[in-house]
Amino acid sequence: MNQDSTSSAKLPKTARGRRTREKLLGAAEEEFGARGYHAVAINDITRRAGVALGTFYVYFESKEEIYRALVPYMSSRVRSYIAERIADVPDRLTAERKGLEAFLEFVREHKGLYRIISEAEFVANDKFVEHYRVFAKAYRDNLANAGDRGQIREGDYEVWSWAIMGMAVFLGMRYGEGDRDADPERIADVVVDLMAHGIGRPAENEEQN
Amino acid sequence: MNQDSTSSAKLPKTARGRRTREKLLGAAEEEFGARGYHAVAINDITRRAGVALGTFYVYFESKEEIYRALVPYMSSRVRSYIAERIADVPDRLTAERKGLEAFLEFVREHKGLYRIISEAEFVANDKFVEHYRVFAKAYRDNLANAGDRGQIREGDYEVWSWAIMGMAVFLGMRYGEGDRDADPERIADVVVDLMAHGIGRPAENEEQN
Numbered sequence: 001m002n003q004d005s006t007s008s009a010k011l012p013k014t015a016r017g018r019r020t021r022e023k024l025l026g027a028a029e030e031e032f033g034a035r036g037y038h039a040v041a042i043n044d045i046t047r048r049a050g051v052a053l054g055t056f057y058v059y060f061e062s063k064e065e066i067y068r069a070l071v072p073y074m075s076s077r078v079r080s081y082i083a084e085r086i087a088d089v090p091d092r093l094t095a096e097r098k099g100l101e102a103f104l105e106f107v108r109e110h111k112g113l114y115r116i117i118s119e120a121e122f123v124a125n126d127k128f129v130e131h132y133r134v135f136a137k138a139y140r141d142n143l144a145n146a147g148d149r150g151q152i153r154e155g156d157y158e159v160w161s162w163a164i165m166g167m168a169v170f171l172g173m174r175y176g177e178g179d180r181d182a183d184p185e186r187i188a189d190v191v192v193d194l195m196a197h198g199i200g201r202p203a204e205n206e207e208q209n
Numbered sequence: 210m211n212q213d214s215t216s217s218a219k220l221p222k223t224a225r226g227r228r229t230r231e232k233l234l235g236a237a238e239e240e241f242g243a244r245g246y247h248a249v250a251i252n253d254i255t256r257r258a259g260v261a262l263g264t265f266y267v268y269f270e271s272k273e274e275i276y277r278a279l280v281p282y283m284s285s286r287v288r289s290y291i292a293e294r295i296a297d298v299p300d301r302l303t304a305e306r307k308g309l310e311a312f313l314e315f316v317r318e319h320k321g322l323y324r325i326i327s328e329a330e331f332v333a334n335d336k337f338v339e340h341y342r343v344f345a346k347a348y349r350d351n352l353a354n355a356g357d358r359g360q361i362r363e364g365d366y367e368v369w370s371w372a373i374m375g376m377a378v379f380l381g382m383r384y385g386e387g388d389r390d391a392d393p394e395r396i397a398d399v400v401v402d403l404m405a406h407g408i409g410r411p412a413e414n415e416e417q418n
């Protein structure tokens with residue numbers, strides 16, 4: 001908790017170094033995700049990564065430091081996975097639908113994601129807070145943009161961004177981590193319909209349901 | 210994790226016994242909420258409760274056991290705090306508004322709530338899962354009821370319940386735990402407007418925002 005946020009001093013300068021660092025982070029994802037922070041030793045990570053123990057210390061000073069790096073690493077992987085999937089969508093609500101579908105898929109493919117983020121609250125609290133702040137800010141900007149373009153109505157984008165983020169996280173808990181049979185596309189359809197129209201009864205002249 | 214869900218064998222039969230057990234749970238809330246599971250000793254709890262160490266063992270077998278009891282205890286306190294506030298409301302959306310307002314207030318008054326529930330994921334995982342399952346089920350039943358009565362439109366109440374629960378939890382994180390200046394009534398208004406109407410643009414003949 002008393003270290004620099006990214007320990008950028010140790011960020012590798014070569015492509016090979018970046019690959020090794022990624023390999024260590026990938027192994028850390030598997031290990032911490034499966035067994036939790038306290039049960040994992042640096043040894044477990046290097047063994048899984050197929051990297052010598054001494055090499056670990058070229059990139060990270062300690063178990064805590066790789067965990068602190070892992071949180072923003074996972075965070076940015078989620079974001080770029082979603083960004084790729086919504087690159088060509090025509091409007092915000094389609095982006096929400098495709099984005100949620102992608103998010104549910106990502107959660108299923110990365111079984112450790114939730115555990116890593118949740119345990120960060122206790123192991124690397126500032127990284128936990130930063131993770132949600134970064135997501136909320138991106139959401140707020142996207143909503144404000146869509147509001148400006150008339151794709152959604154105007155509103156309190158800050159409140160909305162936390163509400164929508166909460167929906168996504170809990171649906172990921174329910175249908176990504178939990179019930180893996182549910183079709184992500186169907187879930188995303190239901191949620192974006194809720195997000196777009198609300199649960200209130202439509203006006204009589206607007207039978208949209 | 211290998212114990213009975215409520216260790217009902219030790220539930221006190223007298224009013225005095227119930228008061229002592231409550232006192233211990235209240236002290237446990239303060240201690241675990243402020244410092245986390247691992248940093249707290251049984252001693253800290255009994256000292257804060259003003260109860261002899263031996264008395265602790267009349268009610269709980271271990272630190273783990275009082276933590277396991279604390280999660281459903283907090284869970285039911287949140288629910289009854291909200292239930293009291295929405296007892297006389299005329300419809301579901303008013304219940305959502307008053308309920309969210311009450312929830313934000315509860316989070317502000319119980320600074321340890323989030324930490325206790327979140328840490329339960331690691332310390333008493335089945336209690337963590339149960340907490341959200343119980344909430345989701347109550348939500349689903351309420352939504353289905355409201356749908357039957359025509360207070361809201363019909364939909365996939367299971368998906369909706371997790372989405373709405375997620376909203377509440379994240380707004381509690383943002384405006385209950387975090388920004389304590391924001392007016393709970395205003396936040397609840399914004400959220401229930403979102404919940405009722407969505408973020409989509411209203412039909413032209415229905416300028417509701």
